[in-house]
Amino acid sequence: MPKLAAALPKLSFDVTHHTLDNGLRVVVSPDRSAPVIGIAVLYDVGIRSEPEGRTGFAHLFEHLMFQGSTNLEKLEHFRYVQSSGGTFNGSTHIDYTNYFESLPSNALERGLFLEADRMRSPRITEENLANQLDVVKNEIRVNVLNRPYGGFPWIYLPAVLFDSFANSHNGYGGFEDLESATVDDATDFFKKYYAPGNAVLSVVGDLDVDETLGLVDRHFGGITKRRTPKRPNFAEPALTAERRETHHDAHAPIPAVAIGYRVPNPVRELDDHLAHILLTEVLTDGDASRLQRRLVQRDHIVTDIAAYIGEFGDPFDERDPTALTISAHYPDAASLDAILRAIDEELERIATDGLDAGELDRVRRRLAAAVLRELDPVISRTLEFAKFELIYGRTEMIAELPSLLEAVSEDAVRRAAGGLQASRRAVLELVAGGSR
Amino acid sequence: MSVVPALTKPRRARKLSVDERTTDSGLHIVAVRKPGVPLVEVRLRIPFLGSGATHPARAAVLADSLLTGAGPHDRAELASAIQSLGADLSVGVDADRLLFTGNVLAPALGGLLDLVALVLTEATFAPDEVAREREREIERLSIARSRSGVIAGERLAARMWGDHPYALDLPTADAVAAATPTQVNNLHRDRVRPDGAVLILVGDVSPKRALDQAERALGAWAGRGKKPRIPKLPDPPPSPLLMVDRPGSVQSSLRMATMALPRTDPDYPALQLANLIFGGYFSSRWVENLREDKGYTYGPHSRIDHQVLGSILMLDAEVATEVTAPSLLETTYELGKMATLPVTEHEVESVRQYAIGSLALSTATQTGLASTLSALSAFGLGLDWIIEHPARLQQVSVEDVSAAAANYLAPTRFTSVVVGDAATVADRLAVLGPIEI
Numbered sequence: 001m002p003k004l005a006a007a008l009p010k011l012s013f014d015v016t017h018h019t020l021d022n023g024l025r026v027v028v029s030p031d032r033s034a035p036v037i038g039i040a041v042l043y044d045v046g047i048r049s050e051p052e053g054r055t056g057f058a059h060l061f062e063h064l065m066f067q068g069s070t071n072l073e074k075l076e077h078f079r080y081v082q083s084s085g086g087t088f089n090g091s092t093h094i095d096y097t098n099y100f101e102s103l104p105s106n107a108l109e110r111g112l113f114l115e116a117d118r119m120r121s122p123r124i125t126e127e128n129l130a131n132q133l134d135v136v137k138n139e140i141r142v143n144v145l146n147r148p149y150g151g152f153p154w155i156y157l158p159a160v161l162f163d164s165f166a167n168s169h170n171g172y173g174g175f176e177d178l179e180s181a182t183v184d185d186a187t188d189f190f191k192k193y194y195a196p197g198n199a200v201l202s203v204v205g206d207l208d209v210d211e212t213l214g215l216v217d218r219h220f221g222g223i224t225k226r227r228t229p230k231r232p233n234f235a236e237p238a239l240t241a242e243r244r245e246t247h248h249d250a251h252a253p254i255p256a257v258a259i260g261y262r263v264p265n266p267v268r269e270l271d272d273h274l275a276h277i278l279l280t281e282v283l284t285d286g287d288a289s290r291l292q293r294r295l296v297q298r299d300h301i302v303t304d305i306a307a308y309i310g311e312f313g314d315p316f317d318e319r320d321p322t323a324l325t326i327s328a329h330y331p332d333a334a335s336l337d338a339i340l341r342a343i344d345e346e347l348e349r350i351a352t353d354g355l356d357a358g359e360l361d362r363v364r365r366r367l368a369a370a371v372l373r374e375l376d377p378v379i380s381r382t383l384e385f386a387k388f389e390l391i392y393g394r395t396e397m398i399a400e401l402p403s404l405l406e407a408v409s410e411d412a413v414r415r416a417a418g419g420l421q422a423s424r425r426a427v428l429e430l431v432a433g434g435s436r
Numbered sequence: 437m438s439v440v441p442a443l444t445k446p447r448r449a450r451k452l453s454v455d456e457r458t459t460d461s462g463l464h465i466v467a468v469r470k471p472g473v474p475l476v477e478v479r480l481r482i483p484f485l486g487s488g489a490t491h492p493a494r495a496a497v498l499a500d501s502l503l504t505g506a507g508p509h510d511r512a513e514l515a516s517a518i519q520s521l522g523a524d525l526s527v528g529v530d531a532d533r534l535l536f537t538g539n540v541l542a543p544a545l546g547g548l549l550d551l552v553a554l555v556l557t558e559a560t561f562a563p564d565e566v567a568r569e570r571e572r573e574i575e576r577l578s579i580a581r582s583r584s585g586v587i588a589g590e591r592l593a594a595r596m597w598g599d600h601p602y603a604l605d606l607p608t609a610d611a612v613a614a615a616t617p618t619q620v621n622n623l624h625r626d627r628v629r630p631d632g633a634v635l636i637l638v639g640d641v642s643p644k645r646a647l648d649q650a651e652r653a654l655g656a657w658a659g660r661g662k663k664p665r666i667p668k669l670p671d672p673p674p675s676p677l678l679m680v681d682r683p684g685s686v687q688s689s690l691r692m693a694t695m696a697l698p699r700t701d702p703d704y705p706a707l708q709l710a711n712l713i714f715g716g717y718f719s720s721r722w723v724e725n726l727r728e729d730k731g732y733t734y735g736p737h738s739r740i741d742h743q744v745l746g747s748i749l750m751l752d753a754e755v756a757t758e759v760t761a762p763s764l765l766e767t768t769y770e771l772g773k774m775a776t777l778p779v780t781e782h783e784v785e786s787v788r789q790y791a792i793g794s795l796a797l798s799t800a801t802q803t804g805l806a807s808t809l810s811a812l813s814a815f816g817l818g819l820d821w822i823i824e825h826p827a828r829l830q831q832v833s834v835e836d837v838s839a840a841a842a843n844y845l846a847p848t849r850f851t852s853v854v855v856g857d858a859a860t861v862a863d864r865l866a867v868l869g870p871i872e873i
Contacts, residue, residue: 009541033450033471034450034796035446035447035449071439074728078719082718082786082790085789085793085794085796085797086793086794087794087797104443104446104796105447106443106445106447108444110442110443113439130731131731133731135731138754141734141754142734146685146686148579148582252582253582254575285519287503287511287514288512289515297511297512297568300571303572303579361520362519363519366522366523369475369522369524369539369540370524372473372474372541373473376475378801436578
């Protein structure tokens with residue numbers, strides 16, 4: 001075996017925090033190595049906050065934020081970003097919604113203006129709503145309805161694992177709910193959740209900190225302060241009896257399964273959370289992982305298998321409650337019980353016998369490298385800084401992740417494995433209706 | 437006066453420190469210092485064009501099996517060794533190349549290169565591992581072929597390229613099932629060779645030191661590979677729209693393609709801009725029409741794919757079943773407009789800035805620069821191309837773009853396929869022109 005490299009790398013970033021009078025939290029971090037900048041605004045509202053009868057609304061609303069604003073006609077936002085040499089996007093998550101631009105650094109003020117203009121007020125019209133409703137329905141068709149394994153398991157597993165509407169509903173939305181959304185709904189949603197005090201602005205890259213803070217104040221400072229909503233408690237206790245459901249997929253050629261567990265509060269019980277993250281890596285990261293060896297290489301009963309935390313695979317993306325998911329594709333529908341049994345045995349083995357010599361260290365090292373890799377592109381650093389500020393209240397935590405992971409003990413990982421008992425899981429079996 | 441702030445003076449990108457050399461064995465190595473995070477991105481590209489009907493299947497099983505054991509290490513030991521370096525390594529293959537993609541904590545680069553060398557020279561191809569990877573490949577192929585877009589891509593390739601190797605986008609399950617460990621081993625022996633291969637290292641390294649490390653680690657990898665005779669890419673024959681039935685589809689996959697120009701052609705920058713104006717970025721005519729005006733689709737895309745034997749202009753859109761024919765109509769309208777009417781100066785300025793800016797953004801990261809350099813290397817291009825391309829884009833005139841559009845975007849040039857619910861969409865498609873089901 002090759003020698004291990006030296007200790008995990010230490011990270012440090014130059015981060016300046018500032019809060020405007022209207023409550024907008026601002027994070028600025030210079031990096032002058034290339035003439036590019038990232039700008040991101042995260043609003044503290046996501047799928048979890050959608051009202052009943054309005055599934056998918058947070059995402060539909062995200063689309064409306066691109067349809068023109070105080071000073072801009074429809075299509076102008078896209079054109080200004082792209083004709084400046086930049087790219088843009090937005091995405092809706094369980095607990096937040098983000099909007100971002102990657103730009104040459106000479107477009108810094110323009111980018112800040114564009115974000116401020118829609119934070120002031122988006123142009124929500126009947127025509128734009130009808131158009132984006134069609135676009136969103138086509139997004140759902142391409143990603144879910146017309147595709148094998150579409151939305152599996154993120155849309156369907158929460159309905160089995162969780163009980164409250166907030167935690168269990170379809171985040172892409174049912175067509176009926178989406179079609180009944182009105183301009184008034186959108187205006188109310190904006191008023192309630194898109195207040196400056198409910199957002200974090202992150203600006204990273206080829207910039208001067210003082211000058212940037214001045215520009216931020218110029219463009220965002222005049223946005224009126226509004227009441228910010230109080231986040232309800234969404235917690236749900238661990239399951240006490242196994243749940244099983246099936247999901248029919250007309251296009252899938254072979255079956256699949258998703259197994260979900262409710263796991264500790266990712267913010268307040270951070271140590272336990274990190275142990276669970278390391279456990280997912282021990283279970284399925286790479287050919288040396290426990291479940292790859294057992295189910296893919298030894299038993300030959302699954303095609304592929306993955307364990308992860310967070311609905312979209314990012315363990316730092318959600319507040320409580322969050323889920324640990326193990327999902328697999330497998331060719332023979334009759335092997336589901338054998339797969340579940342094998343997973344239980346492997347978890348039990350970790351809980352009882354612990355890990356092999358060096359196993360935790362190599363997994364930790366790889367995970368730390370993956371965290372670093374995510375931070376190289378300026379735009380993903382911009383988004384990560386904003387996300388850690390929003391979810392954890394501390395941008396700086398991301399730089400501490402390698403040492404926080406270093407501090408997780410083998411015992412903590414064993415305990416995490418011991419907690420994932422059959423009685424605590426929700427199993428969603430995908431029944432394959434497509435031809436092979 | 438617009439309220440939108442003007443752009444300030446652009447800042448120049450820093451000059452990158454780069455070094456390269458070709459080893460005695462014919463391996464070309466490029467190392468670029470790009471600090472940021474303490475990692476190194478690794479891309480090893482080995483030319484892999486093959487001509488026989490069995491080649492794609494054997495190549496797929498080879499790629500799947502390469503990391504299942506090498507030298508003294510079995511599969512799990514090899515994976516543990518890679519992970520211990522904070523590294524990740526994978527192997528993929530397509531019609532043009534076999535590609536190792538990896539990344540590693542910078543101080544451990546030598547360790548990862550040693551393991552890559554071990555795989556290159558002493559891959560085990562144990563019969564049980566190859567058998568297992570064959571099964572998994574067949575399962576993954578069945579998943580891939582259950583996707584509408586994959587079906588459309590395969591049918592389009594077959595229609596354009598006939599019996600040329602490019603016609604076979606994915607291997608057939610039968611050919612995969614028939615690939616033996618010996619055949620895979622022979623393919624490795626004949627084709628996984630350093631002459632013509634390009635290794636790219638980008639990250640927190642000193643270029644000279646990284647070259648030395650790589651040359652040392654890969655010193656035992658030698659021998660000349662077999663060079664198969666590959667037929668020229670034929671001109672796609674004219675053909676009516678092909679309708680492929682996928683009953684119950686709630687969307688139709690529309691794919692249209694035509695020959696484009698390689699990056700080295702003097703007219704390429706103009707064609708690149710013409711394509712952007714048509715459908716190559718969000719603010720394009722096609723996206724603004726089909727998505728932002730009509731709502732027919734989530735996202736139509738038009739791009740130029742540079743393959744070794746030819747560059748292809750490729751349009752794709754997933755459109756709602758009930759508006760399949762109107763979507764084709766609007767697409768043909770926008771193509772026809774590009775080909776018969778001049779573009780505007782405003783449009784050209786917008787895509788020029790976008791092309792320059794997005795190239796800078798995509799090569800400002802370790803992964804982006806490594807992948808771009810690896811892709812360029814297949815055409816004998818390198819960092820200079822990235823540095824000089826903005827100047828080429830600056831020189832393109834509005835007339836140049838209009839001319840490129842007239843020459844390449846005429847709707848009659850395209851080969852077209854629609855995969856969808858034929859019972860619902862075929863009749864209305866037939867109203868617009870000849871179709872074949």
